[in-house]
Amino acid sequence: xxxxxxxxxxxxxxxxxxxxxxxxxxxxxxxxxxxxxxxxxxxxxxxxxxxxxxxxxxxxxxxxxxxxxxxxxxxxxxxxxxxxxxxxxxxxxxxxxxxxxxxxxxxxxxxxxxxxxxxxxxxxxxxxxxxxxxxxxxxxxxxxxxxxxxxxxxxxxxxxxxxxxxxxxxxxxxxxxxxxxxxxxxxxxxxxxxxxxxxxxxxxxxxxxxxxxxxxxxxx
Numbered sequence: 001x002x003x004x005x006x007x008x009x010x011x012x013x014x015x016x017x018x019x020x021x022x023x024x025x026x027x028x029x030x031x032x033x034x035x036x037x038x039x040x041x042x043x044x045x046x047x048x049x050x051x052x053x054x055x056x057x058x059x060x061x062x063x064x065x066x067x068x069x070x071x072x073x074x075x076x077x078x079x080x081x082x083x084x085x086x087x088x089x090x091x092x093x094x095x096x097x098x099x100x101x102x103x104x105x106x107x108x109x110x111x112x113x114x115x116x117x118x119x120x121x122x123x124x125x126x127x128x129x130x131x132x133x134x135x136x137x138x139x140x141x142x143x144x145x146x147x148x149x150x151x152x153x154x155x156x157x158x159x160x161x162x163x164x165x166x167x168x169x170x171x172x173x174x175x176x177x178x179x180x181x182x183x184x185x186x187x188x189x190x191x192x193x194x195x196x197x198x199x200x201x202x203x204x205x206x207x208x209x210x211x212x213x214x215x216x217x218x219x220x
Contacts, residue, residue: 005030005122006051010042010068011084012061016107020055020084023111027118039063046072051079053118058085064208066096073100080121084114090132091202102126151194153212160187161207162216164200 034045058065080102
């Protein structure tokens with residue numbers, strides 16, 4: 001009997017979602033059983049279908065793909081999660097691998113590359129770009145990130161991080177909290193130091209995974 005690989009595609013852009021579905025269904029046996037436009041829809045579809053493969057955009061309207069992946073892998077460890085993204089998530093590779101994702105691939109990849117990744121994953125392997133592979137070192141254990149619970153942000157820093165999560169630019173943050181852009185930059189340097197990170201996306205990732213984010217008042 002032909003093996004059917006139930007697959008869920010998650011992307012908030014309908015055209016991209018349909019194109020991804022078409023590409024995936026060219027792989028023998030792959031059947032897309034649902035398309036989700038946000039994280040909650042994705043979790044609902046996974047609970048309903050328990051797919052073998054989840055193709056997951058990183059930047060979703062209601063949450064980050066890493067949050068969805070973490071919840072899926074915790075409840076359905078047999079589901080292969082592929083982060084399929086249009087943004088550079090190279091800074092998050094260790095975190096995504098630690099969650100248990102099976103692959104990370106750019107939306108700029110060609111159809112053949114995407115399909116080959118799926119075939120590899122279904123054969124319990126994965127694919128990496130050669131430049132990344134050449135930089136890798138095999139270790140016994142990935143280092144765990146510093147625990148977010150030990151980090152404390154001031155009220156001003158919490159407001160700035162809340163605005164960053166919502167997609168605000170440094171200029172918009174400066175206008176919102178009535179300070180100069182230089183002051184915002186200085187605030188962010190201190191926040192990055194506290195989180196032990198060097199980029200905006202790394203800081204956002206640590207923030208949304210911390211109790212501070214869950215405890216934010218709605219007005220922030």
